[in-house]
């Protein structure tokens with residue numbers, strides 16, 4: 037039908053008696069990216085007088101490139117690509133025609149639109165927006181003139197936001213206006229004057245009133261600098277004349293916003309002082325919020341978007357990721373002195389490019405139609421009230437539906453159980469095969485202490501070939517986990533594969549160390565006579581959670597130092613494995629080792645999987661980073677060389693964490709055993725088996741669990757350091773499933789306990805004996821501690837960067853604490869979680885995440901995999917960068 041300004045991109049359809057429009061390019065209700073345009077202005081007279089060269093060049097219609105003209109400061113050319121870039125010779129008309137028109141004119145078709153200008157002061161925002169507004173309005177009037185079959189009403193309003201105060205630019209009064217939220221209208225400005233336009237000249241007059249009213253001031257960079265954000269809003273309503281006043285009448289209503297933002301530069305750059313400095317702070321607050329909103333939207337996460345942080349973002353919410361088509365014009369000065377600001381502007385533009393909006397045609401029914409519609413609705417509700425039976429029947433339907441759901445779930449449970457049983461029987465077969473084929477598993481004379489095959493491994497695959505040690509060597513080995521001699525040339529480090537003590541003495545020693553646990557363990561890994569039992573068991577029973585945990589422990593069993601380790605007086609210096617050392621540096625652990633060379637103590641203090649009584653005594657994973665216990669010092673793992681001991685001593689040890697996970701798993705296992713004897717059922721392999729046997733399902737499952745765990749951490753006020761360790765350690769390998777499951781159960785247990793208002797005093801796991809209030813307090817202390825670390829670890833510049841990143845105003849108080857209080861708070865936003873983990877890791881000096889920790893603690897169920905770092909397939913955003 038008609039076209040706008042000769043442009044055929046907007047087409048009209050007839051629908052239901054009223055006309056609706058599909059905006060060119062993107063249909064109504066479709067997703068659409070923000071159009072980002074860049075405009076470089078010519079060098080100003082001042083810049084030319086200072087002899088500043090132009091550093092930016094538009095190399096084609098979409099790419100702008102930075103080329104330093106300073107030979108002494110050679111910089112690699114950097115190119116930025118946008119939807120359209122305009123060099124300094126381009127006129128505003130071109131900018132409008134080629135970049136803005138399509139978006140702005142959607143308004144005549146009932147689609148909201150917005151055009152922004154963003155850039156530092158004096159970069160040409162006002163210059164560009166004035167021209168763009170004029171061009172748009174001229175085209176709108178042109179369109180109206182060509183479409184006499186429709187009746188148009190144009191309304192105009194204008195506001196400025198100055199120092200976070202909203203003012204009506206059409207009103208002579210200077211009264212601040214309030215913002216209100218309305219379910220239908222969204223955020224709106226109270227008592228804002230809206231003028232119905234007579235014609236184009238009327239509008240021109242109003243725009244000049246706004247110009248006169250708008251706050252300007254002189255800054256170092258711009259003699260007539262706009263000090264406020266200005267939003268001009270033009271609302272276009274249209275209805276088909278033939279239906280005017282009739283029932284069928286529908287109206288298209290949409291608005292176009294012309295937004296001229298205040299300068300985006302830092303206050304210092306504009307050399308502001310006094311009033312200008314105060315303005316700068318407010319301007320920056322609004323722009324900081326705008327930047328944060330754009331950044332979060334650009335990530336596409338369904339995280340909370342902080343629109344409410346500033347008046348600007350509240351008002352512009354529909355234009356930012358909402359029901360509007362949006363174009364942003366980034367304005368640049370090409371001068372050398374503005375390079376940094378120009379880069380910032382382009383960075384903002386780059387983020388904005390990824391923001392998706394969802395513009396829809398806004399059709400409004402006539403009052404009569406609306407009244408009819410409402411009358412029908414009232415009649416329906418009245419009839420429901422008169423015939424309650426029908427509502428009963430809807431309840432019945434709901435009950436039926438629930439019943440069906442329950443039946444479906446029961447069926448699923450049944451299927452899952454069948455799958456589990458199948459998996460168990462397959463595993464039994466596998467183990468049987470291993471027992472039959474491998475003579476080392478046939479116990480006679482020389483006994484193999486090689487570990488049973490790991491779950492999911494082929495029968496022939498051993499955990500580690502070096503773990504096969506003949507019985508003859510047994511006198512020389514004992515359970516000293518993750519310990520090796522320092523600089524022994526590697527020959528002395530012979531890993532045992534299981535927790536066996538191969539001499540009766542050692543067996544006894546271990547038994548006594550293990551307390552209650554020892555009976556079960558010694559029967560599985562004790563002397564020759566029990567080895568046959570062990571071997572037979574492996575062939576006859578499915579691998580249980582407990583056995584699986586045993587498998588985890590195996591890599592830590594290393595060759596002891598022969599008689600020297602059994603004789604404290606002839607103690608040799610013992611260190612950790614290289615991976616251990618790389619993490620711990622010369623810190624608490626080293627001191628421990630030098631001070632206390634008794635092997636039993638060393639193995640107990642340092643490593644996971646140690647006897648329960650010791651775990652409980654020295655349990656650091658009590659979600660209490662603030663409190664310190666003497667026993668804990670020995671189990672801390674400080675994480676970077678040169679890390680302050682005082683600071684590091686406050687952090688939870690990962691060894692403790694793993695130990696406690698295992699402890700929890702033991703509890704779980706025993707519970708299962710109890711269930712088994714009560715129900716006569718076999719002990720299942722739990723989700724571990726699911727993950728290991730159905731790796732294709734694990735990634736999805738992992739994501740689900742990961743989210744659940746993160747939310748539970750939040751709900752239970754779990755230590756941030758613990759969360760960070762966990763986040764970095766478990767990244768989605770199927771082998772992680774056991775830890776994820778244990779963590780999940782532990783958290784669910786904790787949450788349930790909290791919700792019942794009781795403390796889990798009768799529970800073995802020491803860390804759970806806390807109350808919600810105590811946990812919250814501890815968390816608070818931990819945040820304070822992290823805030824102190826920011827002072828210690830970061831330079832002023834790094835801290836400022838951090839404040840900006842965490843949206844903490846640079847001029848506010850207690851900034852470090854503000855950042856610390858924001859850490860790990862948005863549990864649904866994985867990007868936020870990743871950033872939080874990254875920052876906490878830096879604060880505690882953790883330099884090598886993930887793999888090193890995993891290797892150190894042997895947290896892998898897949899020993900045949902090379903120890904290369906995984907790609908980020910787990911915690912969705914991968915490992916945070918550490919710097």
Ligand SMILES: Nc1ncnc2c1ncn2[C@@H]1O[C@H](COP(=O)(O)OP(=O)(O)OP(=O)(O)O)[C@@H](O)[C@H]1O
Nearest residue numbers: 077156157158159160161162163258261262298299
């Ligand atoms: N593309 C252009 N061509 C010619 N002159 C321009 C262009 N862009 C801007 N100017 C001139 O540069 C000066 C600063 O422009 P303008 O006031 O629009 O900047 P601004 O970004 O709105 O600054 P502020 O944020 O301080 O209000 C003005 O004198 C304007 O006429």
